[in-house]
Amino acid sequence: MNNSEIKNDWIDRYNENALNPYELKRFNEKLNRNPVLRAEVSVDRCLNEILSDQDALDFYQKIGRARQRQKRHIKAPPLLLLAASIILLIVATGLLLRLTKVFSVEKKTHPPVAGMKKMNEGTRFLIQPNSYGRYNGNVTPAGRRYAILNPQVASKFNSLRELEILVGGTTRNPAFILTSPIVRQRLLLGSPVKFNWESSGNAIPVVISILDNQGNCIYQSTAILGNSFLLDTADFMKGLYYWRITVEDELVLVGKMALY
Amino acid sequence: MVTRYTDEDVIHGLQEKKRSYINYLYKEFFPVVRSIVERNSGTLQDVEDVFQDTIFVLYRQSLSEKIDLHCSLKTYFYAISRNIWLQRLERKYRLLYKPDFEVNEEKARYGQDDSDILEYELERRRLFQQHFFAMPADCQELLRLFFIKTPLKQIASMMHYKNTNYVKTRKYLCKNMLRKKILNDPKCNPFINYEQL
Numbered sequence: 001m002n003n004s005e006i007k008n009d010w011i012d013r014y015n016e017n018a019l020n021p022y023e024l025k026r027f028n029e030k031l032n033r034n035p036v037l038r039a040e041v042s043v044d045r046c047l048n049e050i051l052s053d054q055d056a057l058d059f060y061q062k063i064g065r066a067r068q069r070q071k072r073h074i075k076a077p078p079l080l081l082l083a084a085s086i087i088l089l090i091v092a093t094g095l096l097l098r099l100t101k102v103f104s105v106e107k108k109t110h111p112p113v114a115g116m117k118k119m120n121e122g123t124r125f126l127i128q129p130n131s132y133g134r135y136n137g138n139v140t141p142a143g144r145r146y147a148i149l150n151p152q153v154a155s156k157f158n159s160l161r162e163l164e165i166l167v168g169g170t171t172r173n174p175a176f177i178l179t180s181p182i183v184r185q186r187l188l189l190g191s192p193v194k195f196n197w198e199s200s201g202n203a204i205p206v207v208i209s210i211l212d213n214q215g216n217c218i219y220q221s222t223a224i225l226g227n228s229f230l231l232d233t234a235d236f237m238k239g240l241y242y243w244r245i246t247v248e249d250e251l252v253l254v255g256k257m258a259l260y
Numbered sequence: 261m262v263t264r265y266t267d268e269d270v271i272h273g274l275q276e277k278k279r280s281y282i283n284y285l286y287k288e289f290f291p292v293v294r295s296i297v298e299r300n301s302g303t304l305q306d307v308e309d310v311f312q313d314t315i316f317v318l319y320r321q322s323l324s325e326k327i328d329l330h331c332s333l334k335t336y337f338y339a340i341s342r343n344i345w346l347q348r349l350e351r352k353y354r355l356l357y358k359p360d361f362e363v364n365e366e367k368a369r370y371g372q373d374d375s376d377i378l379e380y381e382l383e384r385r386r387l388f389q390q391h392f393f394a395m396p397a398d399c400q401e402l403l404r405l406f407f408i409k410t411p412l413k414q415i416a417s418m419m420h421y422k423n424t425n426y427v428k429t430r431k432y433l434c435k436n437m438l439r440k441k442i443l444n445d446p447k448c449n450p451f452i453n454y455e456q457l
Contacts, residue, residue: 009432011439035454036443042453043388043439050388051407059277059319060389063312066282070290 011037011044156239157258160215163242166254173252175200178245183255189238193231193257195245203227204247213240233259267333274315275322285315285337292334293341300345310348313382314341347379384451391441391448399434406431 010027013019019027031038051057168183179196187193195208205223208231212218218241221229231243238259245253265273265284273281290311297307317340321327329336392400398419405415412424421427442448 012432012435039443039452039454040439043442043448044435046384046388046451047392047435047438047442048407050385051392051403054404054408056316056385057389057392057404059316060312060386061393062277062279062282063315064393066279066286067308067312069283070286 011040014041015044015048153238156213156237158213159240159256160211160213160242163211163215163244163254163256166251167242167256169254173204173247173250175204176206176245176247176252178253181255181257183253185255185257187233187257187259189236189259190234191259193233193243195229195231195243197227197245199227206252207246209244209246211242211244213242215242267329270333271318271322271327274319277319282315286311289314289334289337292338293345296338296342297345300349302345302349306345306348309383309386310341310345312386313344313379316382316386317344344379344382348383351380380451384448387445387448387451388442391438391445394441395434395438399430399437402427402430403434403438 010019010023014024014027031041177198177200179198181193181195185193197206199206203225205225206229207223208221208229209217210219210231218236219231236259240256240258242254242256244251265281270281270284274285290307293311293314294304294307297310298304302310314337318327318337327336392403395403402415402419405418406427410418412427415427416422416424419427419430421430443452
């Protein structure tokens with residue numbers, strides 16, 4: 001009879017009074033010598049008592065479950081959950097509204113291919129949202145805003161590629177230096193635009209032309225011999241315009257302005 | 261919406277171990293126990309333990325119809341939990357300061373008649389049971405069946421064991437595992453008797 005047999009079998013049998021006299025004698029001898037065995041026997045006795053009380057076991061199990069439930073409640077109290085739900089609802093509503101607006105713009109203005117730039121007659125670019133509902137490419141931020149808020153005006157802010165590549169280039173006439181306005185400008189509709197320039201040597205005749213975003217010339221000044229010119233935008237419509245300065249029929253500088 | 265029960269309802273519900281009543285007790289009476297224990301240098305874990313023990317005492321008293329309410333159930337609950345906690349404090353204090361304790365303090369009883377509340381046994385039962393519930397489900401089931409005196413043949417067929425010998429072996433193994441867990445748990449140490457049986 002080895003030690004492990006005593007631990008696995010004899011302790012149980014000792015407490016169940018199931019040991020034969022020989023086993024009992026040997027076991028008692030071991031018990032007298034070994035305090036750990038005594039501890040095990042005492043624990044086993046308690047366990048027998050506890051496990052026999054099935055009613056208490058059931059009850060404690062139920063209490064344990066209730067305790068788990070309460071712990072979950074303590075972790076996330078109802079008020080906190082309510083607040084989180086409200087915040088989530090607000091965020092979801094906001095997103096939904098925004099998406100509704102974006103998709104309604106898309107439906108009204110660009111039915112066929114959403115998300116791609118569309119070329120119209122080889123020259124014009126439409127403001128088109130991409131597949132994420134965003135407006136990218138050669139559209140000003142204001143243009144994007146308008147595209148969302150006012151689809152009719154949106155197309156007026158489309159840029160024209162041919163002129164766009166000329167915007168901001170250095171002057172082609174070294175005798176002419178433009179001091180204002182800046183080449184890319186945003187203005188409120190009706191604001192005056194003051195052109196100032198310096199010219200070295202004799203006064204040179206300067207012609208200022210205003211083109212719309214489709215490249216149509218909508219205004220052209222007469223030859224200006226002075227050093228300034230005031231452009232009134234009161235009669236203009238909201239949209240993107242390009243100005244072009246020519247000196248003696250030679251293109252000197254191109255800039256653009258967005259009127260809101 | 262919290263359902264409110266009368267004290268009698270709660271006692272009857274508790275007798276039948278109804279989940280809704282246990283939950284109700286947790287919701288309504290837990291703060292009471294918390295105030296007692298935390299005011300007397302207890303932790304949240306102590307609060308939960310005392311609360312469980314109090315419910316158990318209440319349950320046992322309800323079964324034996326020992327409850328004679330002359331006050332609200334909340335007050336009664338408060339008294340039991342206070343007794344348990346103060347007895348527990350006293351026992352732990354005695355364990356810590358054994359040499360001086362008998363000189364400076366006399367054994368005190370707190371509050372109402374608590375002669376039938378054996379705090380020591382409550383704690384031992386709870387700790388040992390915790391180890392039992394932490395065992396694998398098949399061990400729990402086997403031991404439960406064994407202790408309600410289910411015939412070994414029936415246990416073998418219920419648990420899909422090949423014969424009764426295997427049932428015995430499994431029972432020894434499970435019991436042995438449970439004993440070892442308890443013996444190795446420092447929290448259980450005060451309840452283990454190393455002296456002569």
